[in-house]
Amino acid sequence: MAEHALPRAGHHHEHAHHPGEGGCAHAQDHAARGPAALAEAESACAARGLRLTPIRRQVLNALYATHRPMSAYDLIDRLAAEGGAKRLAPITVYRALDFLLENGFVHKLESRNAFIACPFHHAPGDLVVFMICEECGGVDEAVSDELRGALSHLAAAQGFRPSANVIELAGCCAHCGEPAHAPPAGRA
Template sequence: MSFLERVIRGSSFGAASRGRMSRRDYRDAPRARKPEPAPSIRRLVIAAAARYNVAMSTKRVAPGTAARGLTPARRAALDILTKANRPVGAYEMIDLLADEKGKRPAPISVYRALGYLLDQGLAHRLASRNAFVICGHSHEAGEPVIFLICDECGEVSEATSPELTRGLAGMTAAAGFQPRTRVVEIAGLCGRCAAAGRKEG
């Protein structure tokens, strides 16, 4: 006899008829499944960061294509990178994007905007700083990009080198390696800070 039939007929030693469940009834009762925990916002943000915080893209697009795809959020992120003219972290950008009332955008929306800028070649990610900079150099698709990063003032200069392009192409070809990114980050002192240090010395 099923649990439901025992309850309806008042069996199970009369426990059901008194409105109580016997030990056997409790043991045989179907258990409700615990709901799966919803993913936290932090986990969603980390997942988005893993997708977008990859090494920078050097893909170039046809003129005007990127501009047509600039939503207000993407344009706002691009404007911040342009005005800052220095590396900006994602969470710093969230603070800078806060409106007059202090309301900040969701982190995942900022990562999506930055991901678009990376894909369109409008910005780059500095892996050593975990920050983003505006693309300040016109380079071809797949062309290696060099970043000179000043440890003192934080200035970042972007450059390309035909010699480096040929050298890296020959090295990777000899190794049978297919590069996903071609980025070189060099940390040190910019000319201005180096000169200031010499004067102080």
């Protein structure tokens, strides 16, 4: 079987938790992309006649700043720590997340009940694949037209109509799988 690349891939984590290392280039790219992605979100909202309110913007900015999935309550804690002001009510954060989800600015990782910022432009119907590292918690995101076609065919053959085009894969990322990060021989 031939290997097929997953186009339009992204990386949503850093590896600073590994002793003696800084963040990986992917995390730096994600951090650098944050301000541009926020500006694009504002432009997209304006073009659609929607408003990226200050709270929606704060939530999106917090997700870009972390490089990893966060629950709504993690977001509340982070925003309270950053702002030092009044703690946001959960319903306020959930409403902001609902808006950001509906408009494609964030994704929800169902297996983690967490949210992650999405700096990519997905076409309607794109199959989004999240590869979640069980070692570091990082997330890589990719879109595959080939996989979408195969799954559409499989679902149609079963008379199944999917309501979401998201796949979550759990495993070990390339960084954590490097020999320097593998457990010593004899300890698995």
